[in-house]
Amino acid sequence: MADGYTGNVLRVDLSNEKTSVEPLNREWAKEFIGGKGLGARYLFEELKPGTDPLSPDNVLSIWTGPLVGTMVPLTSRYAIITKSPLTGTFLDTYAGGYFGPELKYAGFDAVIMNGKAPKPSYLWVNDGKAEIRDAKNVWGKDIFKTEELLREEVGEKAARVAGIGQAGEKLSRIAGVTSDITRNAGRGGAGAVFGSKNLKAVVAKGSLGVEVPKMDEFVKMAKEMLLKDVVENPEHAGLVTDGTPIIVDMSQDAAILPTNNWHSGQFDGYQGIDSDALKKRVFVRKKACFGCGIACGSWAKVKDGAFKGASTEGPEYETLGLAGSNCGIRNIEAVVKFAEECDRLGLDTISAGAAVGFAMDIYEKGIITNEDTGGLELKFGNEEAYAKMPEMIAERKSKIGDLLAEGTLLAARKIGKDTEKLVVHAKGSEYPAYDPRGSIGMALAYATSDRGADHNRAWPVASDAYGDGDPWSTEGKAAICHEEQIMKSYKWSMVFCDFYGVSPEGMAKYYTAVTGQPADESWLVAVGTRVWNLVRAFNVREGFSKKDDDMPERMETEPLPSGKTAGKAVPRESFDKMLAEYYQLWGWDEDGRPTKKTLEDSGLGDIAARLDYLK
Amino acid sequence: MSKGLKAEVEKCTGCQLCALVCSASHVGKFNPSESMMNVMDLYPEPGEVKLSYCTQCDEHPCVEECPAEAIKLNEALGTYYVDREECTGCGMCVEVCPYEGCWLDPSESYAIKCDLCGGTPQCIEVCPKGVLKR
Structure with missing residues (x-):
């Protein structure tokens, strides 16, 4: 069927080292599209409640969607969907680059993995076939080396790899999954789920292609949208010239830039880590993900000094905030090094930056000492010590490295001494780089994000701290979160990139052109509402x-x-006022649980029937 | 002066929209493996992009060496294209091309090289960074 889907799901039983192919559940695909939504539907069905995320019983899935691999711009992503070892919640975490489309070309809409491989392994997926292979040559190796060696092993120099570094192998709850060297499905600890299953990587190469119903019409439409809606879209201008680092100056001005473990919203060294510093000091060239006409990514390379030669794609704003100002780091070169280390070892830069900022805070307070840090003087702004921290965490070196590998909240709980109060998080996920004390809606956005604190579920900061709104007024903030969570839910189910400022009508047009199914904004809103409630x-x-x-x-x-x-x-x-209003908008009870009616109205009657609290 | 595509590769961001539209127009599928433009982001020096495509070079050894005489002249354009009906997929052109400008399709039944879409190259139209020209 030429409808964007491959129609195939790859099942992987790691414990018994067996793979099989089954047809995609097309009824669910119509209700949940792909990515977040469809992945959530499968996970709800297949994961036993209360499962330890790092046990073999956790279900680890990788999802694309019908648009992935087509010419619809900015749909290069894939979603890893599982239960998070960092938060214990549902986890959907995404990476751009080239892996998602390659998985489609290799013949699969999704890969669903269960169990635990008896020995370190990787999965090789190629043109409708899959094989579980011995990973002895790459286990213990970093991401860069792993990608290179696995391409050699499968004999495809253009194969794409989604894999883990040492952090994931050592079950760090802040380990991500990396593809194309620098593209991270970072948040929530998906890397540790890979590690817990003895799974080093999924390697894909395909030549099966993706089909749509009316190719000629499709190409005509896609070309027009590419020009008018992507290249010439004024919303994308800042991304073309700067990318996300442009936000550093905006946050400094709004005084919401996390600084020295959230003790300030302004950083006197911000000019050393902002977009101008990046462009003047380390920028090499712009880089796009597959099918993207914007190319927001910047390749950066350190030209001289202690970190000479370090390179990364980015660093992005969140990294500059959490691993820059929040650690008191005033030089872009040091942040590039830190980001490269996180890329290499497979760590989420947001969580790792937040964890190091926290450790610096308690070091300066005398709660931990050189004995705990392996001799590192872990003070705010100490670049030398800071640059060593990703490896300390990923390899669980020294007492503090081992603790921080568990995520900041669990580390603080083990350290005790009231340090938990210094951890800035929601549900165990460290806050991204927007301080709610200057954007009150972000407090609600973080608190209600489904995978723990996050900036990609609702972003009220755009209209208050960065816009004309009142950053401290609660008015309308619940409505912004409600509306954006619905929109992001369908956008992530189509696996669009956040940076495409595409309208709901535009998304509906793309969906119809790819799948042949009718769609409009109200249908998309219904899908988003269904997904978020699920x-x-x-x-x-x-x-x-x-x-x-x-x-x-x-x-x-x-x-x-x-x-x-x-x-x-x-x-x-x-805060309480916003939260109560938010629950009302969603049709959830006072304890934040979807009511039977809300679930039924969103087309989730079958789900409602299986929830204990509704019996 | 060759009549083929020209690329300012330093402007290329590696998005592969050229490869997508190429495969869409030639085989009716989105499938970079069947595209006449090969885009490779180089490893281990990430950020560099290598573009491989037929430049329609003057010496065209592929034409001279093709045992099936399947690489034919488009007289209107003065350029050479692969006649997929007559190509046997022997791979001689791939071997003799000095520019890595042609390769075999995934099923290895015929050679793939740029035919300039018969005069209006689609890749030039979609390239968001103006990398490609004639």
Whole structure:
């Protein structure tokens, strides 16, 4: 069928080293599209509630969608969908690059893996066939070497690899999955799930292609959209010239740039890590993901000094915030080195940056000493010590490295001494780089994000701290989160990149052109509503409720010191007000659980019937 | 002066839209493996991109060496294309091409090389960075 889907799901039983192919559930595909939605539907069905995310029973899946691999711009991504070892919630984590389309060309919409391989292994997927292979030559190796060696092993120099480094092998809960060297499905610890299954990588190469119903019409439409909606779209201008690092200056001005473990919203060294510094000091060239007309990525390489030769794609804003200002780092070269180390070892730069900032904070407070850090003087701004931290974490070297590998919250709980209060997180996921004390809606966005604190589910900061809105007014913030979570849910189910400022009408047009199925904005909203409710039901089934939809105490009790946010915090009553309003908008009960009616109205009656709290 | 595509490769970001539209127009599928433009982001020096395609070079050894005489002249354009009906997939052209400008299709039944879409190369139209020209 020429409808964008390959129609095939690859099943992998790692314990018994067997693979099989089954047809895609097309009924579900019509209701959930692909990516986040379809992955969530399968996971809800297949994962036993209460499963330890790092046990063989966790289900690890990789999802594409019908648009992936076609000429629809900015749909190069894939989603890893599993239960998160960092948060215990549902996890969907995405990477761009080239792996997603390659998996489609190799013949599969998705790969679903169960069990645990008896020995370190990798999965080789090629033109409708799959094979579990011995990973002895790459186990223990970093991402860069792993990609190179696996391409050699499969004999395809253009094969694409999604794999883990040492961090994932050593079950770090902040380990990501990396493809194309620098593209990370970073958040939530998917790398540790790979590691727990003795799975080093999935390698794909394909030549089967992807088909759509009316190719000539499709190409005509796609060419027009590429020009008008992507290349000439004014929303993309900043991404073309700068990419996300442009946000550093915006956050400094709004005084919401996380600095020294969130003790300030402004950093006096910001000009050493902003977009201008990047462009002047380390920029090499722009780089695109597959099928992208924007090319937001920047290849950066350090030209001289202690970190000479270090290179990465980026660093992106979140890395510059968490691993830059939040660690008191004032030189872009050091951040490039840190990012390269995280790429190489397979660590999420947001969580790793946040973890190092936290460790610096408790080091300066004397709670940990050189004895815990393996002799490193872990002070804010100490570039030499900082650059060694990714390896300490990934290899679990020294007491602090071993602890931080568990994520900042678990580390603090083990350290004790009231250090948990210094961790800035929601559900165990470290905050991205927008301080809610200068963008109150972000407190709600983080608290209600399905995979723990996140900036890719709702982003009210755009209209308040960076826009004309009032950053401290609660008005309309619940509505922004509600509306954006719906939109992102369908956007991620189509596996679009966040950076495509495509309208709902545009998305519907693409969907119809690829699948041949009718679609409009109201249908997409129905899909998004269904997906977000399904994921919420998943999390409720795992024991999550209102008690977990929270902000760290510091956001309330520790006002920021300078600039526009001087003296500002997030009052508890404001937070509670937004949350109550948010639950109402979603049709959830006072404890944050979707009601039977809400589920039924979203087409999830079968799910409602299986939830204990609704019986 | 060759009559083929020209590329300012330093401007290329590696997005492969050229390869997508090429395979769409020639085989009716999105499939870079069947494209006449090969885009490779180089490893281990990431960020560099290598473009392989037929430049329609003046010496055209592929034409001279093809045992099936399947590489034919498009008289209107003065360029050479592979006649897929007559090509046997022997791979001689791939061997003799000094520019890595042609290769075999995934089923190895015929050679693939740029035919300039009969005069209006689709890749030039879609390239978002203006890398490709004639």
